[in-house]
Amino acid sequence: MTPVRSVAEQVILITGATDGLGKATARELARRGATVLLHGRDQARGDAVLREIR
Numbered sequence: 001m002t003p004v005r006s007v008a009e010q011v012i013l014i015t016g017a018t019d020g021l022g023k024a025t026a027r028e029l030a031r032r033g034a035t036v037l038l039h040g041r042d043q044a045r046g047d048a049v050l051r052e053i054r
Contacts, residue, residue, distance in 0.1 A: 007034040012034045
């Protein structure tokens, strides 16, 4: 397997970040040290995801 490149100190835009795969991806990238920009259609759900990953 190819090693995964570090995302620490990277800025990454996640579209569809309020649910499902986008939400899980945002959570994991934030855990790995990336600055995650969230984009989604529902402001309240986006705020909830933001609180989860902070």
